[in-house]
Amino acid sequence: MxxxxxxxxxxxxxxxxxxxxxxxxxxxxxxxxxxxxxxxxxxxxxxxxxxxxxxxxxxxxxxxxxxxxxxxxxxxxxxxxxxxxxxxxxxxxxxxxxxxxxxxxxxxxxxxxxxxxxxxxxxxxxxxxxxxxxxxxxxxxxxxxxxxxxxxxxxxxxxxxxxxxxxxxxxxxxxxxxxxxxxxRGSMNVVITVKGVQGHVAYPHLADNPIHRLVPILSDLTSRTLDQGSEWFAPSSLQITSVDVGNPATNVIPATAQARVNIRFNDLHTSESLRNWIGDVVSYHAPEATMEVAVSGExxxxxxxxxxxxxxxxxxxxxxxxxxxxxxxxxxxxxxxxxxxxxxxxxxxxxxxxxxxxxxxxxxxxxxxxxxxxxxxxxxx
Missing domain, CATH: 3.40.630.10 (Zn peptidases)
Known part of the structure; x- marks a missing residue:
């Protein structure tokens, strides 16, 4: 060289x-x-x-x-x-x-x-x-x-x-x-997984649709205004980046529903405070759901x-x-x-x-x- x-x-x-x-x-x-x-x-x-x-x-x-x-x-x-x-x-x-x-x-x-x-x-x-x-x-x-x-x-x-x-x-x-x-800004990714019971859409009483619990979770998360910004930072932003149930059929209730969320947050929050808030929302709507959090930085x-x-x-x-x-x-x-x-x-x-x-x-x-x-x-x- x-x-x-x-x-x-x-x-x-x-x-x-x-x-x-x-x-x-x-x-x-x-x-x-x-x-x-x-x-x-x-x-x-x-x-x-x-x-x-x-x-x-x-x-x-x-x-x-x-x-x-x-x-x-x-x-x-x-x-x-x-x-x-x-x-x-x-x-x-x-x-x-x-x-x-x-x-x-x-x-x-x-x-x-x-x-x-x-x-x-x-x-x-x-x-x-x-x-x-x-x-x-x-x-x-x-x-x-x-x-x-x-x-x-x-x-x-x-x-x-x-x-x-x-x-x-x-x-x-x-x-x-x-x-x-x-x-x-800080950045964190959250993967929310809600499990249910797969079944036929004509017999919903024999299944458990996880999407019906995931949707209100996402609705609650996106309806909250995280903040109005601070002296040096713009308002924090929560964005849903993916919703996936892995279901190609129209007549099947899926067994699992998963969503991915990214938050870019300012100095009014920490990843821990946001993690706790999301955890509370998830637990309220789907106590058995799991949540994976990866923090890129505060x-x-x-x-x-x-x-x-x-x-x-x-x-x-x-x-x-x-x-x-x-x-x-x-x-x-x-x-x-x-x-x-x-x-x-x-x-x-x-x-x-x-x-x-x-x-x-x-x-x-x-x-x-x-x-x-x-x-x-x-x-x-």
């Missing part, structure tokens, strides 16, 4: 990353590109693999310096599958009409490349005043069981605790400088204090736009990082992420590099 000669050039770094077919859970050398760039800059790089033998998730943690403050750049090099219908090779890093194309340009190899290039430029300007770190995982687009979360546990055991973290997810809906994310908010203001100022200096502080969208690895240190997210424009012909402008990659560099100066490293 080739490596870019000048790590201060974010486009060269991004092309090298794009040419790695790191469709989760594969790495295909992507973390080696990052490690090589960091080692060229003098970082102590630790490659970390977590998970079952033969199915381990590749990760990386790197540190330069021991002083305070310590700023960490975080991100991921894995990408979603490209799908069909691209006008170019999704793993070639083609440049045309001022844009760079490839799976992961926006989400989020572009953010990783910009952070690496910004740090290279910072080191060219003189010695660090504090210290820098990188936390890069190869498992964010997948289950995320043995990625950032496991690295943070490893860091905690060794007393590694950055003072602030910037996660380079694509936060901008349309233009560079639109949005800095300072929090995320809601969190980073105090919009000095560090967030410094990042906002850096964005405004480079882009000319004052970014909105926001908590919308899906989940990210910031939900794990928040337990280690304050974290904010700022990256590229995400309009084409996960789409065919994913691309970003070359100008935006350079802008992001400059934002990170400006923030480092303001943060004091």
């Amino acid at each position: 080739s490596h870019p000669s000048f790590t201060s050039d974010p486009v060269a770094l991004l092309q090298d990353l794009l040419r790695c077919r790191s469709v989760t859970p594969a790495d295909d050398g992507a973390l080696s590109v990052v490690a090589h760039a960091l080692e060229m800059m003098g970082f102590e790089v630790t490659r970390l693999a977590f998970g079952p033998e033969g199915e381990q998730t590749p990760n990386l943690y790197a540190r330069l310096g021991t002083g305070k403050p310590c700023l960490c750049f975080a991100g991921h090099t894995d990408v979603v599958p490209p799908g069909e219908g691209w006008s170019c090779d999704p793993f070639a890093g083609d440049i045309k009409d001022g844009h760079i194309y490839g799976r992961g340009t926006a989400d989020m190899k572009g953010g990783v490349a910009a952070a690496l290039a910004a740090v290279a430029r910072r080191l060219e300007a003189g010695p660090l005043k504090g210290s820098l770190a990188f936390l890069i995982t190869g498992d964010e687009e997948g289950p995320a069981r043995y990625g950032t979360k496991s690295v943070l546990e490893w860091m905690k055991e060794r007393g590694e605790a950055p003072d602030f973290c910037v996660l380079g997810e694509p936060t901008n809906p349309a233009e560079m400088g639109d949005v800095i994310k300072i929090g995320r 809601s969190f908010l980073t105090d919009p204090g000095a560090e967030v203001e410094q990042l906002s100022e850096a964005v405004q200096v480079v882009t000319g736009r004052k970014p909105k502080l926001d908590t919308g969208g899906g989940t990210s690895d910031a939900r794990f990082i928040t337990h280690c240190c304050p974290v904010a997210e700022f990256g590229l424009v995400g309009a084409t992420m996960h789409k065919r012909d994913e691309h970003v402008s070359l100008a935006s990659v350079e802008q992001l590099t400059q934002v990170y560099l400006e923030f480092m100066h303001r943060f004091g490293v």
